[in-house]
Each structure stands twice: as structure tokens, then as C-alpha cells.
Amino acid sequence: MMRFAIKRLLLAVPTLLAMLTAVFILVRLVPGDPAAVMLGDQASAEALNALRTQLGLDQPVLQQYLHFLGDILTLDFGVSMSTGRSVLHEVAQVLPWTLQLTAAAILIGSIFGLPLGVWAALRRNAWPDYLGRLLSLTGLSFPAFVSAILMLLVFAIQLNWFPVVSSTTAEGWGGQLRNLALPAFNLGLIMMAYVMRVTRSSMLGVMGEDYIRTARAKGIRPMRLILRHGLRNALIPIVTVVGLYFGTLIGNSVLTEIVFNRPGLGKLILGALNVRDYTLLQGLMIVFASCVIVVNLITDLIYGLVDPRVKFQ
């Protein structure tokens, strides 16, 4: 297991480096001169040159690249062009909001998605299965901003159960939860559709195995059979596939934050786009991609931990 973990960790290094290279190239594909963008049309030639020197834009590309790598590896993400504060500071300030939202969504998605998926698998080709499949396919068809807007219209504007705009000032636990409820359910229900689908197909595979038939023949109580012999074995592929979903979850949280006007990485990236804050965009891209790489790493390690058959090739 230790060897597997170390090898898997080492394998993430080239991916991380390649990702950083991709970001470096992408940001430098921007048409025009970043210095000119930052200073506006009326900037003098001296000011432009000074800024170019400051940003290192007058150096050869290779040197810029090495500088960039060195900075990132020492966790120096640079200074936001629009606010003048460090990118890391900007990210850290809103990160708890996004974490709170995504954690709530994962919770909602698993709590409802797992049992529904198991139920659908056990009632295969009966009405709960058909209804469940249609509902999960519908859930997966929603772009997150569309479902967010529909929820906003129904529950916040028509029924007035929840605030239309998340307020940043927390009014105790109750107020926080009221703010969190709609965005979290929006993300959570879409994730639920996904978890349900994956659970169903994984459970269908496991429940057809010989050991389930043997256990059933031994007269094990149905609940114990389903949970201990069925779901426990079905969980392994579910964990992997849900880990792969993380990138989609991030994308959906960006859209959800924008619709509910909730602070977080999504609103940060939108703001950075609007003012063309390239350093902040670059930093955010690295943060997002690193999150995905780390989650994939953790998923693989969990897989190796729970399933001793996993051999590293």
C-alpha cells in the first residue's frame, strides 16, 4: 500500500507541472500587451516600459517560464492587477464560502442519492426504477444556472421562503442556513442525480454476483444483505466515479454563486474576467486545477486502501 501511495503521488507531479505549463501558455495567448491593458489607453511609454520590467515581460519567454514555475512552487501567486492585494489573499478570503457550499452539496447529494440509487437497483425495471432514471437524467440535463434561476423564481420570489440575495453578514446559525439552503440544494440535487445513477448501476453489478446469491441462500436478513454484502462492495466504484465528478461540481458552484450572488470563487472569477485581471485569473485557474488533481489523487488512494486487489501498473 505504501509503495502504491508513493508511486501514485509521484505520478501526480508531471500532471501538475504540465498543468502549470498549460496555464502559462494560455495566459500568454491573450491578444495585446498585458501592461497596456492594465494601464489603459492614456499610459505613457515610460510607464508602460516600467511596468513591463516590473512584470518581467521584457525577459525571454523561457526565463519568464522558469520564474513563473519558481514563484508558483513557492506558493507565490503574484499580486492581483485590480485590487493590488496578493492573489492568495483574495482566494483565501472567499474560499470558506465555496467550501461550505460544495460540502453541503456533497452531503445532500450522497444522503439522498445513495438510498435512491439502491432502491432503483432493487426495483429494477419497475416503476421506481423508471421514475428514478427519468428524474436523474432530467437532473443531469440542467445547466446549474438554469436550475438555480428556476429555484430562485419559485422559492425566493414567488413563495418568499428564502432570501433572494445571500447576505454576507451572518445572522447566527439560522440566518447562515437560510442563505445556504437554496444554493446548496441547487448544487446538491444535481449531484444527487449523478450519485443515484452511479449507485444504481454499481449496485446492479454487485447484486448479480455469486456471493450475494450464497448469502441470500444462507438466509441473511434482507437489510443486512443489501447493506453489508451489496452496498459495501458497490461503494468502491461509486467513490471513484464521484471523485471524477468533482470538476463538474466546481463548474456548477461557479454558476450557482453567480445566480445567488453569493461570495466565493465563482464570483471572484467573474469579477476578474470583467476587469481583465490576468494574474487573478491565472491564480484561480491553478487553484481550480490543483483541487481537481488532488481530489483525483485522494480518490485513487482511497480506492487502493479499500480494495487491496488494486495493483499499480
Next chain:
Amino acid sequence: MSALVSTAPRTSALWLALSKNKLSWVGLGLLLLIVGTAVFAPWLAPYDPLQQNIAYRLEPPSPEFWLGTDSYGRDVLSRLIYGTRISLLVGFVAILIAMAIGSSLGVLAGYIGGLFDRVVMGLVDVLLSFPTLVLGLMIAAMLGASLENLIIAIAITEIAPFVRVARAPTIALKQRDFIEAGRALGYGPLRLMGVHIVPNMISDVVVLGSLWMASAIRTEASLSFIGLGVPPPTATWGSMIREGFENILDAWWLTVFPSLAILLTVLALNLLGDALRDAIDPKLRSE
């Protein structure tokens, strides 16, 4: 020698899956309706989608304007009908590009193997490490908002899965006897790949392409909603929702109808794609 494993059983398997899965017919019907709407937009739309009329601003749905009017007095139904064209065009062309680039890379990587294979799969890992929306958003923002750039951005986000889908069967086919025989006859690698490998896997790639067109259309709508889509005044569903969002408190029809249009289109593609995928991948078969 003929390299083609007969495609007849595969075609009938698809047909079987479609006839078994009733929901797929709903998907197919919806999709035909949507494609028809896009093709016949000029005849179906009651008004000019760009015609502003300040006298009829923010009119709720009525017999005159079935789905109401927006803040410039433009007819929502007509804009919705014309928006179908953008969504389908962007989704279709982006997937076509992604399919061409992705599956070529996949076949080459699978056939050549070695260092080239590792480099390509490394690139795929990098592409997959960016959340689809964030990658699309960055590329679209860097290139600037236009129809072509939007298509390029979405195509790039969809390349990676095509590489994987094309690579795996290529590796399996490479070891089959008929490829070995072709090599013994002195066929070049291009001929082996183009004539003997690609035709044996292309149907799977195309079927999955139809499934991923749903995701391409979703990304297009999301980017348009963020403001990185086809620039105004062109009617696109995402930008209609974006504009309608400003009046969400008193003009629900501006957001609800384009939302339903996106949902139905993606759902139709998903219903159809799901059945097709079940048909080509027996492991995933749910019937």
C-alpha cells in the same frame, strides 16, 4: 481482404436498443422537433428577433406575443426560435471538431504507442484537470467573445474524452489478425489506421459524440449566461437568460422560457444518447 467487420449487427443492435427503450423515442421526437425549429426558424418566428419596439417593453405573455416581450420590446418567442440555431450550431460544430481532433489523436496514440502515447495521454490528463466550465471560460475570455471563438473554446473542453474512446479500441484492434495480415502484405500505417482500424470503431465514437453534444450545448448556454457567448444583439438562449435575469423580479417569462428550451434540448440529447450508449457498451447496458 476486407478489414471491415460487418456493421450490420451493430446497426441492428442500435435499432434494438431504441425499440426497447421507450424513453429514447421521446428524446428522438423532441430532437427532431428542435432541429425542425432551427431549420425553419424564419417561417416559424412570428416577428423579427432583433426588431425593437419601445412601445411594447416587458409585455407579459398574451395572444399577440405568446411568450411576452423583453426590455427592448423584442418578441421572446421569435428570439427563442432563432436561439435554437445558435445552440445547435455551436454544439454540433464544437463536437465535430473535438471528435476529429480527439479521435485522430486517440487512434495515433493507440497505434504508435510508446513515448507518443504517453505524451498524448499526459495532455489528456492536463485537459481533464481543468473543470470544463473554467477551461471554457478562460479560453473564451482569452480569445474574445465571438461565434468562432466560442466554438473553439467548447471544442477544446470536449477533446479529452474522444481521445480515450478512440485509443482503447485501437490498442485492442492493433493486435487482431487482420491487422497483422495487412502489415504482412506491406500496407503502410496510414492505410492500416485509416482503412482498417477507424471504420471498426467510428460508430462508437459517433454515438458517444451525440451524448457529449448535450454537454457542449450546456457549456454554450453557461458561457453565454456569463457573457462570453455570441455577442448581442444575436439571440442565444444563454444571453436571453442573462438579460432577463436583470428583470427577474417582475418579468419571469424572460428567464423561464429560455431555461425550458435549454433543459428540453439537453434532455432530448441525453435520453437518446443514453439508449445509444447502452446499445454499444454491453457492460453499461441497463436492460
